[in-house]
Amino acid sequence: MNERLSLRVRFFLFFALIAVAVPFLLGGGLWLAAQRLEGNPTPHLLLFGGAAGFALIGVVVGVWQLFDQNVARPIQTIVRDLQTLLHANPQHEVDTTSGRYLGLLAPVVREIADAFANARADVDKEVTQATHSLNEQRQQLEAILRELNEGVIVCNSSHRILLYNRRALQILGVTEGMGLGRPLFSILNEQPFVLTLDRLTSRYLEGRHETHPDRLMTGLVFARNDGSLILEGRMSLIVDDADHEITGYVLTFDDVTSELKELIKSDRLMRSTLEELRHPVASLRAAVEMLDDMPADDADARRAFQKVLAEESQRLSSELERFGEEYRAIVTSQWPMSDVHSGNLLNALTRQFRNDDSILCDVTGEPIWLRCDSTTVVALLSHIIRRALIELDAQTFLVSARTGTSRSYIEVTWEGDVASPSMMERWLKEPIERGLGLTGVEILEHHKSEAWCEPAGGGKARVRIPVPPPASQHTATTSTAPLPIRLEFYDFNLLKPAQLGAVADTSLRDLTYVVFDTETTGLEPSNGDEIIQIAGVRILNGRILTGEAFDQLVDPGRRVPPLATRITGISQEMVAGKPRIDDVLPRFHDYVGESVLVAHNAAFDMKFLQLKQERCNLRFDNPVLDTVLLSAIVHDHTNQHTLDAVAERFSIEIPPETRHTALGDSLATAGVLLKLIELLEVHGIRTLGEAIEASNKIVEIRRRQAKY
Amino acid sequence: MAKSVLVVDDEPNIMLSLEYLMKRAGYDVRLARDGEEALASVIASPPDLVLLDINIPKRNGYEVCQAIRANPELKNVRILMVTAKGREVEIEKGLALGADGYATKPFSTKELAERVAKLLNGADA
Numbered sequence: 111m112n113e114r115l116s117l118r119v120r121f122f123l124f125f126a127l128i129a130v131a132v133p134f135l136l137g138g139g140l141w142l143a144a145q146r147l148e149g150n151p152t153p154h155l156l157l158f159g160g161a162a163g164f165a166l167i168g169v170v171v172g173v174w175q176l177f178d179q180n181v182a183r184p185i186q187t188i189v190r191d192l193q194t195l196l197h198a199n200p201q202h203e204v205d206t207t208s209g210r211y212l213g214l215l216a217p218v219v220r221e222i223a224d225a226f227a228n229a230r231a232d233v234d235k236e237v238t239q240a241t242h243s244l245n246e247q248r249q250q251l252e253a254i255l256r257e258l259n260e261g262v263i264v265c266n267s268s269h270r271i272l273l274y275n276r277r278a279l280q281i282l283g284v285t286e287g288m289g290l291g292r293p294l295f296s297i298l299n300e301q302p303f304v305l306t307l308d309r310l311t312s313r314y315l316e317g318r319h320e321t322h323p324d325r326l327m328t329g330l331v332f333a334r335n336d337g338s339l340i341l342e343g344r345m346s347l348i349v350d351d352a353d354h355e356i357t358g359y360v361l362t363f364d365d366v367t368s369e370l371k372e373l374i375k376s377d378r379l380m381r382s383t384l385e386e387l388r389h390p391v392a393s394l395r396a397a398v399e400m401l402d403d404m405p406a407d408d409a410d411a412r413r414a415f416q417k418v419l420a421e422e423s424q425r426l427s428s429e430l431e432r433f434g435e436e437y438r439a440i441v442t443s444q445w446p447m448s449d450v451h452s453g454n455l456l457n458a459l460t461r462q463f464r465n466d467d468s469i470l471c472d473v474t475g476e477p478i479w480l481r482c483d484s485t486t487v488v489a490l491l492s493h494i495i496r497r498a499l500i501e502l503d504a505q506t507f508l509v510s511a512r513t514g515t516s517r518s519y520i521e522v523t524w525e526g527d528v529a530s531p532s533m534m535e536r537w538l539k540e541p542i543e544r545g546l547g548l549t550g551v552e553i554l555e556h557h558k559s560e561a562w563c564e565p566a567g568g569g570k571a572r573v574r575i576p577v578p579p580p581a582s583q584h585t586a587t588t589s590t591a592p593l594p595i596r597l598e599f600y601d602f603n604l605l606k607p608a609q610l611g612a613v614a615d616t617s618l619r620d621l622t623y624v625v626f627d628t629e630t631t632g633l634e635p636s637n638g639d640e641i642i643q644i645a646g647v648r649i650l651n652g653r654i655l656t657g658e659a660f661d662q663l664v665d666p667g668r669r670v671p672p673l674a675t676r677i678t679g680i681s682q683e684m685v686a687g688k689p690r691i692d693d694v695l696p697r698f699h700d701y702v703g704e705s706v707l708v709a710h711n712a713a714f715d716m717k718f719l720q721l722k723q724e725r726c727n728l729r730f731d732n733p734v735l736d737t738v739l740l741s742a743i744v745h746d747h748t749n750q751h752t753l754d755a756v757a758e759r760f761s762i763e764i765p766p767e768t769r770h771t772a773l774g775d776s777l778a779t780a781g782v783l784l785k786l787i788e789l790l791e792v793h794g795i796r797t798l799g800e801a802i803e804a805s806n807k808i809v810e811i812r813r814r815q816a817k818y
Numbered sequence: 819m820a821k822s823v824l825v826v827d828d829e830p831n832i833m834l835s836l837e838y839l840m841k842r843a844g845y846d847v848r849l850a851r852d853g854e855e856a857l858a859s860v861i862a863s864p865p866d867l868v869l870l871d872i873n874i875p876k877r878n879g880y881e882v883c884q885a886i887r888a889n890p891e892l893k894n895v896r897i898l899m900v901t902a903k904g905r906e907v908e909i910e911k912g913l914a915l916g917a918d919g920y921a922t923k924p925f926s927t928k929e930l931a932e933r934v935a936k937l938l939n940g941a942d943a
Contacts, residue, residue: 385873388902389829392923396835399927403842411838418831 117189118182125174132166184212188219195223259448261343261365266358269294269303280449281341281365282334289658290650291622292703295335302332303345310347311356332363341365376437383433390422390429397422447557449580450484452511452520453477459488459495459509469499475510479580480518485544486553487520487577493542493550494522494561494573501533502526502571517576528571529563613706613733614799618787621798623649623735624660624705625780626698627772628715629678631666635718640666641691642680644698645772647780648705652787654780660701661773663688678770695719695726702732706798710753710779712736733798737782739805742812744789753778760785821938822846824865826856826882827900828874832923836869839927843935853877857885864895866938872901872912880915887916896937900925 140159144152255262261278265271271292279288284297294303310328313319319326326347333340343363350357397418404412456473463469491509498504504524512519529537538550538561554561559576566572613621626646632639645661647654663680665688675681709715712734719730741751745759753775757764762781768774795801823845825836833849840847848865850856852875860868860882868886872879879899886892899917901908909920918937921930 385902388923389832392902392925393829393831393835395924396832396839396927400835400838414834415838418834422831 117186118178121177121182122174125170125177129167129170132170133163136163136166181212184216188216192219192223195226259364261341261361261363263294263361263363264348264358265294265361267307267356269300269307272358278363281363282339284334289648289701289703290655296700296703297335299333299335302330306330306345307347307356307359310345310359314347314349314356315354339365379433379436383429383436386429387426387433390426393418393422394426447481447483447578449479449481451477452480452518455480455482455484455488455520456509456511458484459491462488462492463495468505469495469507470505471495471507471509473510474508475512478511478513478518480511480520481578481580482520482557483553486542486548486556487575489542489544490550490553490561490575491520491522492544493540494537495524497537498522498524498526498529498571498573502529504571513579514576516579518579520575520577521572523566523570523572525570528565529573531562534561534563534573614802615797617796618790618798618801619652622705623708623780623783624702625649625654625708625776625783626660626702626715627709627775627779628718629674629680629770629772630718631668631670631674633714635721638668639718640664640668641694641718641722642666642670642674642685643678643772644694645776646698646701647773647776649780649783652784654777654784656777659773659776660698662694662697664691664694665689666691691722692726695722696728699723699726699728699730702730704732706733706735708735708737708779708783710737710756710775710782712738733802735783735798735801736805737779737786739808740786740790740801741782742808743795743804744786744793753782756782820844820846821867822848822863822865823934824848824850824856824859824868826850826853826868826874826879827871828852829871835927839931840869840934843931845934845938851875853879853882856882860886860892860895861889864892866894867896867898867934869934870897870899870917872899872903872908880911883912883915883917898934898937900930 136159140155144155255273255275258275259277261281262273262275263271263278264273271288271290271294273290274288282288282297288297306328310326313322314326326349327344329342329344331340331342341363343361346360346362347356348358348360349355397415401412401415401419404415453473456477460471460473463471495507498507502524504526506525508523510521510523512521538554541547541549542553550561554575557575557577561573561575563571563573624646625648626644628641628645629643630639630641641664643661643663645659647656647659649655663685665685667690670680670682670685707716707730713736716730716734723730737753737756738751741756745751745756748755750756754764754769757778760782762778762785764774764778768777790796790801790804793804795804823840825833825840825847826849827833827836828851837847837849846865848859850859854876856868856870856874857877859865868882870879870882874882877885879901883897883899886895886897896919897917898919898921899912900921900923901912902923909922912920919933921933
């Protein structure tokens with residue numbers, strides 16, 4: 111009880127006790143004295159005793175006031191200051207001016223406070239430095255992962271993806287199923303991983319890895335869920351030696367199917383050719399030997415054998431022709447080639463001239479996918495440009511890539527003269543700098559290609575190099591768009607064990623969201639309006655993963671009304687030939703996975719989804735949050751909850767060209783959601799359950815308001 | 819009586835030479851163009867030797883070889899396999915299935931005639 115009273119109150123009670131004791135003790139003493147004194151001293155004793163008593167009480171009150179002013183209050187101020195200093199602001203000044211009765215206490219406290227502030231600052235500095243170097247390491251790691259030509263996926267022990275690199279996406283050919291925090295088995299077949307992880311786990315727990323040549327690593331063969339790819343890789347455990355626990359694993363893999371196929375093809379060709387050549391050669395040799403020993407007069411037999419010779423030598427040469435053709439195809443593809451985005455390829459080329467004032471080299475045209483060995487092709491292009499600079503005095507170059515009917519073309523255009531065939535031949539026969547010691551002819555040979563220079567009109571010349579088209583399809587808009595430089599490819603926070611349990615009790619900050627938006631032909635799904643674009647972005651651990659966006663135009667199977675085109679900028683031509691909703695919805699469903707769905711005016715978008723889900727044999731039964739309702743909870747002073755209004759309130763900029771595109775609106779809504787989550791906490795709404803409950807209340811209030 | 823040789827191959831040009839070669843060596847020569855024809859011919863009248871190509875239609879050379887060896891009445895028929903398959907394992911397989919010898923295309927007609935003669939005289943090929 112006492113401890114709850116403040117220091118000042120306690121001092122006050124102490125002095126009050128003295129003040130109360132004065133009349134009792136004084137009165138008691140004088141009463142005893144009155145008993146012993148003769149006569150009638152009572153009036154005198156009362157008078158003087160009373161006066162002395164009041165004076166004493168006055169002195170006590172006075173001393174108390176001084177004490178309160180100069181001791182109790184300063185102590186309390188110092189205590190409060192120290193608390194602030196300790197918990198909130200290390201720069202806070204300790205006020206010791208009023209504590210002059212406290213002797214050395216005040217200066218000592220000030221010294222301690224200064225020492226504390228300095229220590230805090232030192233720690234902060236160290237933390238900042240450590241964070242900085244951590245960031246640097248992180249960037250290095252990112253760069254390494256980006257450039258690795260092997261697929262890398264890191265999972266925690268419950269097979270959720272913590273990290274992946276670009277190559278992994280490429281090899282697996284997935285865009286929707288892959289995402290941080292997603293289960294690996296939404297893409298890959300479960301069994302090999304479970305078995306291999308079990309094997310490695312027991313190797314680790316039994317300590318056998320200490321002596322095992324592969325330590326905590328083992329090879330495995332696995333497949334995509336749909337069986338379309340068989341891959342070979344290695345799994346290495348990530349262990350926490352301190353806790354003797356397995357926290358996850360690293361999976362590295364490569365697509366060996368094509369190399370294997372090439373090897374098989376080449377072996378088959380060798381065998382079949384050997385066999386096929388033996389027949390005509392055998393016939394020829396036998397026939398020649400027969401002819402040699404033949405009696406001169408056997409004209410019929412001679413004619414028959416001469417016919418054999420003619421036929422078989424013809425067969426032999428066509429057999430050789432076929433062999434040459436097929437062998438060349440195999441040699442070509444044995445040179446390591448990959449599908450390359452022309453944007454990356456040509457930017458790598460122009461970077462070489464960035465610091466060269468004599469050459470102006472720019473990329474032009476739409477980027478496409480093509481198949482080549484980028485290192486040697488970039489070296490070849492760079493060689494051609496430098497030659498044209500020296501020998502033709504060309505200075506301004508444009509590089510581009512275009513798709514032809516059966517091949518793709520890389521083109522270098524310059525202002526100036528055309529390089530003659532003999533000049534080109536000379537250029538191509540020179541060894542090329544940074545071209546792995548190859549000549550242009552050899553590089554072209556690997557690509558089964560030729561290069562030539564032609565007039566391009568307007569005093570320009572153009573070198574064209576045909577290259578093979580990409581081996582795999584890169585059709586989805588999600589993958590043809592150049593990936594942003596920095597992708598959110600990993601999230602190590604997920605290494606901590608996943609918080610399962612009732613989703614309702616999960617904090618809004620810990621949830622995974624897919625914020626999405628649909629563009630439609632109109633406002634009435636039940637009246638035949640259809641989705642023409644659907645986009646979404648994922649939010650994980652408070653980060654918007656822009657690199658994992660879903661963005662797809664949809665052929666609505668009906669005309670796009672002009673009004674819809676005006677609002678969304680999506681025309682009939684743009685949706686023609688795009689996938690239908692029956693194909694897109696399952697992909698979006700995969701993309702969403704177990705996340706919480708969020709949309710601005712979610713009811714509208716959900717209605718479109720739900721009308722289509724049965725046809726696709728799916729269910730979108732994820733929890734849903736509506737940013738309109740959440741905004742109404744935190745900003746109840748206004749009725750303005752349009753996306754534009756809310757975004758402006760939070761100073762989230764929506765570039766005008768992306769407003770009313772599904773992806774642009776999704777990104778803006780995602781930004782809004784993150785701000786809303788912060789504000790909801792101020793309103794005591796922290797979990798998903800609480801947010802849904804509060805949203806429902808708003809819906810109820812709106813319904814009632816609508817009645818009046 | 820002249821020894822008889824059955825030439826089994828589906829390539830008319832090589833058959834022409836083999837027929838000429840065998841006839842010149844003084845054998846009775848019969849021809850068959852596929853596996854079934856060859857087996858029928860062997861059963862109808864067992865030849866002393868079969869020049870057997872492996873890559874022939876209907877039933878391949880291995881099957882014909884095995885069928886001949888499965889029949890005890892045909893145990894005196896010599897089989898010389900002639901084929902474009904030149905790998906060690908294929909030669910081993912042919913011999914394992916009962917061939918008495920093996921010649922890889924292209925071959926020297928002189929050597930082939932010598933091997934046929936040796937087989938027919940009971941010597942090892």
